[in-house]
Amino acid sequence: MSLAPSLRAVRRRARSLGRGDRIFLTVIIGIPLAALLLFVWLPALASLALSFTTWDGIELADIHWIGLENYQEIFTNYPPLWPAVQHNVIWLLFTALLPTPFGIFLAYQLDRRIRFTKIYQTAIFLPMVLSLAVVGFIWEIIYNPDTGLLNGILNATGTGHHIDWLGNADLNLWAVLVASAWRHTGYIMILYLAGLKGFDPALKEAAALDGANGRQTFLRVVFPALKPVNIIILVVTVMESLRAFDIVYVLGGGVGSKPGMELLSLLITDNIIGESSHIGYGSALAVILLLVSLAAIGTFLVQTIRKEAQ
Incomplete structure (x- = not known):
């Protein structure tokens, strides 16, 4: 035609x-x-x-071209970079292994039309309505070592003592991850719940007739059929982990990363708007973070498209 x-x-x-x-x-x-x-x-x-220049951020006339020197400094003088990279990897693994599967689990349970489903959906999704900065302020109150809710509960049960959740370098990153997971879980739940609403219930009925239980039906029928939603969730999880900034900035007390809270986004901010401004160096870090993000997402999407084409 x-x-x-x-x-x-x-x-x-x-x-x-x-x-x-x-x-x-x-x-x-x-x-x-x-x-x-x-x-x-x-x-x-x-x-x-700007990643190929040196500039103090004040006078445009002070911008000087230095080529690849900023990138050379990043990879030769890498001690400031390495903790940030480690913590970003931890952030990605934690988000992918705990709040993301938990959000999918909640979506699957709520899709089974249990009682008070709408109330549960609203309560779980409510943190997503708030900005990450507001979430940070809420958890700053919870983690307060003197008047915080968490220490209060521990003291009331007689099992806790004075814990500085955000001041302890061994605990503060995990405390921030829990706060981030509180918000991320609701986001993943809503995304997956939207995908489940468009799922053909006849496939579940066919699996039940074949003797599959709930877990087998989800793993072998529902999960593979919702591949487009799974891809979106994976991309969202990776991007949220790489660009984590707001909640760490609030809980970490602003510019100047606390020990244990170093992330690439904070390292970039510290170099661009910190006390000792190194805009060229910070811009080079931003370019590297952008390339890592594009490489991670692009590789996965290309492989997925190829499999679909085959």
């Missing part, structure tokens, strides 16, 4: 748009596109350019 008639129909329909329609389309497409260019792509390109 020739596509010529359909293409001609599209052209006629486009020509039939009035001036008001064209202005409306230009506005609704142009404004988001301009915002994307202004707030995403231009800063990204500026960071790429």
Whole structure:
């Protein structure tokens, strides 16, 4: 069948748009596109350019081209970088192994139409409505060593003592991970619950007739069938782990990473807006983080597309 008639129909329909329609389309497409260019792509390109320079962030005339020296410094003088990389890897593994599966488990349970499902959904998803900064302030109150809820519960049960959850370098990263997981679980639950709502219930019934129990039905029927949702969840989990900043910034007390809380995002911020401004060095770190993110997500998506094509 020739596509010529359909293409001609599209052209006629486009020509039939009035001036008001064209202005409306230009506005609704142009404004988001301009915002994307202004707030995403231009800063990204500026960071790429500044990563090859040295600059104190005050006078434009003080920008000096130094080539790859910032990247050489990162990989030769790497002690500040290594703890941040380690903690980002821990963040990724923790998020992928605990709150993400737990969110999927909650979604599967709530999809079974138990009593008070809507109440449970609202309660679990509520932290997602809050920004990460607000979540950080809430957990800062919970972790307060003197008046915090957590120490209060431990003291009331007689099993705890004065614990500085955010000041102890051996505990503070895990405390922040728990706070982040509280929010992340609700997000994953809603994503997976949306996928389950579009799942064909006849497949579950067929699996039940074949003698499969609930766990077998989920692992062998439901989970493989929701592959597009699984890909989205994996991408979201990786991106959330790599760009973790807000909640650590709040719980860590602002610029200047506490020992045990070092992350790549905080290291970038410390170098760009910290007391000793090294914008070129911080921009080089930002470029590396961007490349790592693109490599991780791009590799997975390419492999997935290839499998689907085969």
